[in-house]
Amino acid sequence: MRILIVEDEKKIASFLFRGLKEEHYAVDVAEDAAQGLYLADINTYDLIVLDIMLPDREGISVCRDLRNKKVNALILMLTARSSVNDKVNALDAGADDYLTKPFAFEEFLARVRALLRREHREKGNILKIDDLELDQVSHKVKRAGKEIVLTNKEFSLLQYLLIHQEQIVTRTMISEHVWNESFDSFTNVIDVHINYLRSKIDKEQPCPLIHTVRGAGYILKISDDNKKEILPKKRLAS
Secondary structure (H helix, E strand, O other), X not given: OEEEEEOOOHHHHHHHHHHHHHOOOEEEEEOOHHHHHHHHHHOOOOEEEEEOEOOOOEHHHHHHHHHHOOOOOEEEEEEOOOOHHHHHHHHHOOOOEEEEOOOOHHHHHXXXXXXXXXXXXXXXXXXXXOXXXXXXXXXXXXXXXXXXXXXHHHHHHHHHHHHOOOOXXXXXXXXXXXXXXXXXXXXXXXXXXXXXXXXXXXXXXXXXXXXXXXOOEEEEOOOOOOOOEEOOOOEOOO
């Protein structure tokens, strides 16, 4: 999933960036409100972590602007201001959650997971299709009871496919949500990682799950057809 951090304190921003990257999220960072609004306008994010006390503008005002611009990303306010009035104002402005500083990274990460589960209507931390399971907390992947070792990027790619299983996901969608803003969409790195996943997930399995949809992208689904390519049926809106 793709996350935007809008935080002017460099140490906190760097800490969150590294921690979220280690948890397999694609992460962008903005140092002020203007940059945050710009990135939110040109990119699609699943979650925006927004500080209230920014150098050029108050975060609550930024949150309100994001909602007025129909930005549908989840918004987690992160601030040292802990009064009830501040929390009420942030939530009324369109925020989905509010976390005060100082905070434990474990709690921050748990709130991120909870918000994303709510957004995608996931039940629990296990994503599953057929005999393939992905645990979003332990980062373990199994097929037919056998554990599969994935790289961070392979894990993120599989997680995105599982969340949107039985829906076509385009290469653009994958580049936006699994990679970050500096990703070069003209490279074949997505196809390469899909092939890596196939070699680990579908190799020697009677029912392949990862399919190429000609001219569209990829789809994760159960199919009796052993061919890797199928005709487009349903496209997920980007």
